[in-house]
Amino acid sequence: MxxxxxxxxGKQVGLIALVVGIVGIVIALFGFKQGWDSGEVRPMMSxxxxxGFWLSxxxxxxxxxxxxxxxxxxxxxxxxxxxxxxxxxxxxxxxLFLPLLAIPFFHENPGLLWKWMDGHNELPGHGTVAEDxxxxxxxPFLNIPFFTIRAIGIFVVFIGVAxxxxxxxxxxxxxxxxxxxxxxxxLSSLGLFLTAIAMTLGSIDWFKSLEYHWxxxxxxxWFFSACIRAALASxxxxxxxxxxxxxLKGILKQxxxxxxxxxxxxxxxxxxxxxxxxxxxxxxxxxxxxxxxYNIREKNFDGALNSWWWVSMGLIFGHFLTPFLLLLWYKTKxxxxxxxxxxIWILAFHLLDLYWNxxxxxxxxxxxxxxxxxxxxxxxxxxxxxxxxxxxxxxFAMCRSMKKAEPIPVRDPNILTSINYTE
Amino acid sequence: xxxxxxxxxxxxxxxxFFHAAEKVRDAGYKKWDTYSSFPVHGMPEAQGQARSKVPIxxxxxxxxxxxxxxxxxxxMNAYDYPLIVRGQPFFSPVFPFPIMYELTILLAAFGxxxxxxxxxxxxxxxxxxFNSEQFLEVSGDRLVIAIEARDxxxxxxxxxxxxxxxxxxxxxxxxx
Numbered sequence: 001m002x003x004x005x006x007x008x009x010g011k012q013v014g015l016i017a018l019v020v021g022i023v024g025i026v027i028a029l030f031g032f033k034q035g036w037d038s039g040e041v042r043p044m045m046s047x048x049x050x051x052g053f054w055l056s057x058x059x060x061x062x063x064x065x066x067x068x069x070x071x072x073x074x075x076x077x078x079x080x081x082x083x084x085x086x087x088x089x090x091x092x093x094x095x096l097f098l099p100l101l102a103i104p105f106f107h108e109n110p111g112l113l114w115k116w117m118d119g120h121n122e123l124p125g126h127g128t129v130a131e132d133x134x135x136x137x138x139x140p141f142l143n144i145p146f147f148t149i150r151a152i153g154i155f156v157v158f159i160g161v162a163x164x165x166x167x168x169x170x171x172x173x174x175x176x177x178x179x180x181x182x183x184x185x186x187l188s189s190l191g192l193f194l195t196a197i198a199m200t201l202g203s204i205d206w207f208k209s210l211e212y213h214w215x216x217x218x219x220x221x222w223f224f225s226a227c228i229r230a231a232l233a234s235x236x237x238x239x240x241x242x243x244x245x246x247x248l249k250g251i252l253k254q255x256x257x258x259x260x261x262x263x264x265x266x267x268x269x270x271x272x273x274x275x276x277x278x279x280x281x282x283x284x285x286x287x288x289x290x291x292x293x294y295n296i297r298e299k300n301f302d303g304a305l306n307s308w309w310w311v312s313m314g315l316i317f318g319h320f321l322t323p324f325l326l327l328l329w330y331k332t333k334x335x336x337x338x339x340x341x342x343x344i345w346i347l348a349f350h351l352l353d354l355y356w357n358x359x360x361x362x363x364x365x366x367x368x369x370x371x372x373x374x375x376x377x378x379x380x381x382x383x384x385x386x387x388x389x390x391x392x393x394x395x396f397a398m399c400r401s402m403k404k405a406e407p408i409p410v411r412d413p414n415i416l417t418s419i420n421y422t423e
Numbered sequence: 424x425x426x427x428x429x430x431x432x433x434x435x436x437x438x439x440f441f442h443a444a445e446k447v448r449d450a451g452y453k454k455w456d457t458y459s460s461f462p463v464h465g466m467p468e469a470q471g472q473a474r475s476k477v478p479i480x481x482x483x484x485x486x487x488x489x490x491x492x493x494x495x496x497x498x499m500n501a502y503d504y505p506l507i508v509r510g511q512p513f514f515s516p517v518f519p520f521p522i523m524y525e526l527t528i529l530l531a532a533f534g535x536x537x538x539x540x541x542x543x544x545x546x547x548x549x550x551x552x553f554n555s556e557q558f559l560e561v562s563g564d565r566l567v568i569a570i571e572a573r574d575x576x577x578x579x580x581x582x583x584x585x586x587x588x589x590x591x592x593x594x595x596x597x598x599x
Binding site for chain 2: 276279280283284286328330422
């Protein structure tokens with residue numbers, strides 16, 4: 001029976017992913033420890049970027065599954081199961097978030113990563129955080145106890161919704177109980193709100209508050225669009241691999257890939273729309289509290305273009321224009337290697353987008369010279385280690401989940417429509 | 424009435440209609456079409472049609488809109504009547520962007536509509552096929568394949584025989 005061989009192969013992949021993941025995490029944690037001892041924040045940012053990358057894929061899938069339930073979408077039923085498997089990564093991601101949460105509680109400078117967490121931290125030209133009127137205004141939201149409660153709440157939502165959806169979907173495989181589908185649909189209509197709020201708070205807390213002076217009401221929507229893009233690209237790569245390896249052979253059709261690729265095109269435009277709108281509103285209002293965030297992503301204090309200018313241009317042309325033009329072509333959406341190529345491209349630039357959002361910061365100039373210096377773009381070995389490490393754990397979680405259920409939801413009421421789906 | 428438009432044949436049900444279309448395609452006819460009152464899934468492939476050319480019109484419309492928006496804002500704000508707004512430069516690719524993408528969308532939509540008309544050879548108020556009484560029943564329940572006389576392979580006897588072989592009934596020559 002072929003399912004036995006595919007099962008053992010899945011087990012092997014899971015084991016390899018676990019070993020690779022642990023090796024990556026050990027290396028990344030070594031860098032984390034060095035940063036912890038020396039007060040250097042960059043290795044913590046490596047961890048945050050990698051965590052954000054894998055978390056965004058899982059959150060995107062959580063959104064898509066719930067949207068499909070709410071809209072009674074029939075065609076993605078076979079894809080939904082693969083998302084449900086990947087959503088098994090949420091509890092592991094919570095554990096992997098703990099090193100970052102340890103900084104405010106156990107480091108001598110609680111504000112090592114999120115500088116507002118320590119009132120003694122110096123700001124360029126502003127005195128300290130504690131003396132900063134803007135921090136005083138934002139402190140009812142930005143304080144360590146509330147931050148911790150929010151972080152726990154965010155993961156409770158992600159893990160809770162994902163666990164229930166997975167449980168009901170897997171239960172349908174054996175019992176064929178239609179109530180599972182009804183329950184999932186009911187939960188999704190509430191869960192979409194909860195997930196949206198949790199994701200918005202997460203993006204504000206973990207990424208945006210790195211430069212807590214800044215204001216932007218579009219940040220949550222930006223992260224939403226980034227999550228969905230990352231999830232759609234991952235779905236293409238994942239399902240094509242599964243189709244090649246036998247799990248979805250003959251089940252995943254051109255029509256499924258075509259529709260996911262159409263959504264990739266739509267969300268490429270959506271990401272550009274949101275990212276540009278955020279820039280455009282701040283550009284038009286021209287208020288220093290807001291524009292500095294874009295200024296440091298373009299120029300140094302002396303006005304010279306810095307490394308982030310090139311990254312910004314890379315995002316405009318690489319994260320929007322290239323995938324947009326490529327995905328306009330019908331062939332890109334149906335020829336497997338082209339769709340997979342665009343998906344890998346999008347994931348790579350999604351990672352760059354996270355770099356661009358997380359790393360730049362205004363630092364106090366040496367010897368308290370006027371102005372500030374900007375933390376420049378860099379790629380460290382710990383970025384790679386954290387990315388591979390956390391990714392390995394996520395893939396291990398997925399492979400582990402795959403053993404628990406059928407490759408497709410065999411007794412789902414919509415399974416036949418999904419299998420026979422045509423363009 | 425010596426000139427002929429072509430030959431039409433009717434088919435009793437959708438599967439035989441569909442497979443007959445495949446056979447016409449495989450026989451190498453180029454100037455022919457299928458007529459039914461409802462869409463038949465997969466018929467474009469069965470007829471051997473290439474993908475629609477409409478996206479090209481959409482793309483050209485979009486590019487035109489983008490360029491028009493860019494040039495219009497530049498001409499109005501930076502060239503014809505230079506205008507200082509909020510101390511921003513006379514021209515920059517940032518602030519005309521809403522105009523640029525709105526016009527991209529608008530002209531892409533016009534391109535799509537126009538492209539659909541052009542590739543479908545519309546508007547077309549008259550077709551010689553209306554000379555046939557039975558062809559008019561296509562808007563009811565008749566399924567018809569018509570092979571036109573201007574096809575290189577067209578031959579009154581051979582084509583009629585061919586349509587009979589692939590299961591066509593009520594075969595009729597239609598005058599132009």
